[in-house]
Amino acid sequence: MSNAQRAQTFLQHIDQATERLLSRQLALVRIAAEQEKDTPTMAVETAEIEASATSIVRAVEDLLVVTRSLKEAWILGQIRQDLPEPTEDEIQNRKDALKQVFEAISKQSG
């Protein structure tokens, strides 16, 4: 999948989730305000209220998934930087230390 496609998918997900969030919230408020209805309609609306609540939660979870995959793509998708090359001084220090170690070892032979 190319980067443009991925971006498109992400945007689509965000749009869908936001749309769902808003429309469900609207539905909740609308249903809550209406009173004069017959029993079967009320029963359906009762179910709709709970479904809307679940749907809102689901939409937020979807948004979380989007941020999660964005972070993942960002963190895992970057090119790793090489460790910095040691400077001349550092190399010299290492060489000196190594020499000292070898000298110490050979001195033991005395």
Place this chain on the structure above:
Amino acid sequence: MRISLEPMDDPEVTQKVPLGEQIRRITQEKGSFANLTEEGLAEDIQSPVETEEKPAEEGLEEGPRQKLIAAVRSALNESALSLDFVSLLISGLRPQSGASSMSPALKRQVPIGTLGCDTIKKEQTSINKTRPGAGWKLIALENASKHLRGSSVRLQGEAEKEARFWNELLQTVMGGEVVVKTNRGKMKGLNVKYGFEESGSTYFGTGTGKLIRGADGSVVFKTKSTQEKKIVRVRSFSGDGEEVGCGFIGAEAQTELQTARNYLFEEELFFLLQQEARTLGAYRVLLESDTIVCESFEGRLEIDFVEESMALGPKDQLAQLLCALLHLILCYYYSENLKKQQSTPEPLESTKKSDQPRIYSILRPLLSHMHQAKLAARAVRLAEMILPNSKIDSTRSIADETVSDILFTPPESHVRITAETEINVLVRSPLSPGAVFIARCDGFKAELYDLTELEMWLKGKALAS
């Protein structure tokens, strides 16, 4: 309804009612004609009923009479229609009985049994009936609000954990770890490569661990549970077999990931040391039940692989240095391999590279230094014994152009013996090919392979002088 026997004034009506019908009506009203007598008829004609009727009939005008007749006709018509309607309706259920009372006209127009009926109850809506519905709605709203509140708390916690996890992961990645995502298999999810695969390690350990989000959102590192917590330990023994001390490098680090890497490194190091030790039998390096034994200056050195908790005992500086050097040399190899892997690849060759695992020289440089130093010391002592009056000075040289030179170029010692003539002896490492001692005197050069040969040669020079 009484029917008058008087002839109707309206000629249309009298003509219309047939004689048979008139007779039937008369028999219905007056009884059989057999009982009819003149007296009876005369009585009838003069009866007070008729006189009573008379004024009534007289009261009726021509118009109302007509109206009455029209009404009666219409009623007749209506009832016929009703009869037809009911008959047609019945014919839907019982065609026989329905058809019997249907008018021929209807039968012609409509097939029998084409009309049905059913009861329709009209529902009555009242305010009373909406009450339970309103209650449900309230309960549902309450449930929904509880659900939303609970979810918001949960999701907030989730978001915080998520943020923490990715922050830590970012730090891990920035720290130089290789984190990859696997979609299939047992290792599905985020994995970290803590092994030395990229550095050319061919050790069997996969060196791959999982990164899981912990309960509090922190990054939890999980590796195979069987990883041994063992480290490479160098022990030095004196000439009479007593343990002088030991040296090791602890593997415990700040993070679990680093600790796991350290243990893996120790494992690989010991594996490679064992591999190398098998090729060093000529230099008196033995492999005794997972312990590498080699000669040191005075006594011997033992390299083994033990549980970190078991690695106790007094620390010996020499053993410690040697152990550190072993680690350093392997690190050097790995860093060189890594550099090679990251550089532009070499052009393809037709000759195949061998699949044999490479044997690293890790012990070799150590042995080289140790043996060379020992031989140089002995050479000096020998010279002191054979040429007691001479001035002897020994200088040791280590190539120090690069780190690689220091590690892998065998050291050399120049022993200069100044008596009547100057004798120069170059003591090389016994591990490098060629003669060990190269002695020069008066422009002559002798290549000597062991101490006995050097002794003979020195004695010869002593005698000559």
